[in-house]
Amino acid sequence: MRLMPSLPSRCAECLVRDTSLCSAMRDDELHALSDIARRKTFPAGQVVTWSGDPNSLCANIVSGAVKVTASTPDGREQIVGLLYPGDFVGQPFAQDAPLTITAVGETDLCLFPRGPFERTLDEHRAMERKLLERTMESLTDAQNRILALGRKNAVERIASFLLEVSERMGSDEDDSASEIALPISRGEMADYLGLTIETVSRQLTRLRKDGVIALEKGDRSCTILSRERLAAIADPD
Amino acid sequence: MRLMPSLPSRCAECLVRDTSLCSAMRDDELHALSDIARRKTFPAGQVVTWSGDPNSLCANIVSGAVKVTASTPDGREQIVGLLYPGDFVGQPFAQDAPLTITAVGETDLCLFPRGPFERTLDEHRAMERKLLERTMESLTDAQNRILALGRKNAVERIASFLLEVSERMGSDEDDSASEIALPISRGEMADYLGLTIETVSRQLTRLRKDGVIALEKGDRSCTILSRERLAAIADPD
DNA sequence: CGAGGCGTTTGACGCCGGTCAAGCTGGAAT
DNA sequence: ATTCCAGCTTGACCGGCGTCAAACGCCTCG
Numbered sequence: 001m002r003l004m005p006s007l008p009s010r011c012a013e014c015l016v017r018d019t020s021l022c023s024a025m026r027d028d029e030l031h032a033l034s035d036i037a038r039r040k041t042f043p044a045g046q047v048v049t050w051s052g053d054p055n056s057l058c059a060n061i062v063s064g065a066v067k068v069t070a071s072t073p074d075g076r077e078q079i080v081g082l083l084y085p086g087d088f089v090g091q092p093f094a095q096d097a098p099l100t101i102t103a104v105g106e107t108d109l110c111l112f113p114r115g116p117f118e119r120t121l122d123e124h125r126a127m128e129r130k131l132l133e134r135t136m137e138s139l140t141d142a143q144n145r146i147l148a149l150g151r152k153n154a155v156e157r158i159a160s161f162l163l164e165v166s167e168r169m170g171s172d173e174d175d176s177a178s179e180i181a182l183p184i185s186r187g188e189m190a191d192y193l194g195l196t197i198e199t200v201s202r203q204l205t206r207l208r209k210d211g212v213i214a215l216e217k218g219d220r221s222c223t224i225l226s227r228e229r230l231a232a233i234a235d236p237d
Numbered sequence: 238m239r240l241m242p243s244l245p246s247r248c249a250e251c252l253v254r255d256t257s258l259c260s261a262m263r264d265d266e267l268h269a270l271s272d273i274a275r276r277k278t279f280p281a282g283q284v285v286t287w288s289g290d291p292n293s294l295c296a297n298i299v300s301g302a303v304k305v306t307a308s309t310p311d312g313r314e315q316i317v318g319l320l321y322p323g324d325f326v327g328q329p330f331a332q333d334a335p336l337t338i339t340a341v342g343e344t345d346l347c348l349f350p351r352g353p354f355e356r357t358l359d360e361h362r363a364m365e366r367k368l369l370e371r372t373m374e375s376l377t378d379a380q381n382r383i384l385a386l387g388r389k390n391a392v393e394r395i396a397s398f399l400l401e402v403s404e405r406m407g408s409d410e411d412d413s414a415s416e417i418a419l420p421i422s423r424g425e426m427a428d429y430l431g432l433t434i435e436t437v438s439r440q441l442t443r444l445r446k447d448g449v450i451a452l453e454k455g456d457r458s459c460t461i462l463s464r465e466r467l468a469a470i471a472d473p474d
Numbered sequence: 475c476g477a478g479g480c481g482t483t484t485g486a487c488g489c490c491g492g493t494c495a496a497g498c499t500g501g502a503a504t
Numbered sequence: 505a506t507t508c509c510a511g512c513t514t515g516a517c518c519g520g521c522g523t524c525a526a527a528c529g530c531c532t533c534g
Contacts, residue, residue, distance in 0.1 A: 150431030194387030
């Protein structure tokens, strides 16, 4: 009989052990999170938390992606955030959860009940610090999206989006992939970029006809043929 | 000869002692901040920090207001945030300062050099916690603006803005004032709402003609005649 | 194989808001 | 007073993007 390793077994082969909030924890500290965590797989399109639900959940994204959506009372919808593996989901210390969280593609989450998660933050300074830094990064992302929505036209928004996804999807080795597996549908791209499906489709074919990207049809993949030209479109001079 | 009071004298009559980050500090702890702080008054329009400057400053807003702006390389400008008395300005732990901070109207700031400020965060848990909560609130604000910019038309954005200012400007006693002293010019409203000056002006006169608001001309004040109707315009059903 | 449904593409048209331009107002300088 | 100037308002026009509609490709299910 051998001793338990200090790293919780369920965390041992976690894909985001070193990229999520957990990267702020030593192996032996991770039990604090592991003990309150529940792993769950959400099929594509399943809602994790509805707007208006009591704010009871926080989570790490292990694989897949989630969209954070807000909507006007009359039903117009806007994706206010897209989160990827390693990202943190939730609002510790907040009362309400005004936003809807939905899985985009099959998604694995590592769920924490909010109360115990907050207590873990209390006890693990480094994790709270990391959460603060992550939250500030999210704010910066949001500010970039505000610039895009307020001042960029359709092509520019789409070009920016493709570059953004390319960077986030780039595997750890090569930083930015040229062939992107778009995580979301045309309709979701529209909801993310403040456009309509038709405009997204038209501008994508425009980029294709101009030889900037290639689209394999029926598939959601997109290849960047000239990153340089795409960047020039995203941030014109 | 009497003992020094535990509250630093310069903080004794500070207008935001109990609303800024400082509200997380006991009187006797405030010396840690007071010792590194420098009060400075910025005239209207003066830039506090340029985009691209080294990220060396954090601050509390004591009076006035600041705008946080981003811009595209070709010069289109967007206000990504408006901050009021009691709000915190800056990005501790971040490398660069990609945004420009500008005083809007005469503004008093309580400035902290970033390094020492970060050390103060290290030593004062409660303040770091408060900063985390504030940052999450800012993120929520930003998400609301993303919804507005992505999915609302001109009148709706302006109505939302007026209500927003009315709530933030409402003195402590009555929560939301009906007569608003608009903190910014038409041009800045345009930059904030992703519109042009002309559109802002037209939609404001439209609201005036419809009897929803009154505008005293020459002055930057605006009176909400029917908060109910304004709210119905901001979030149509 | 064919039927049906979903996501996407493409087209025709109209409107909201941007652009350009002119006039208006009030305050500061002279 | 007169001039000047910055900020605001108003008007005429136009183009980008939304709206409505139809067709296409791909998948699943009968």
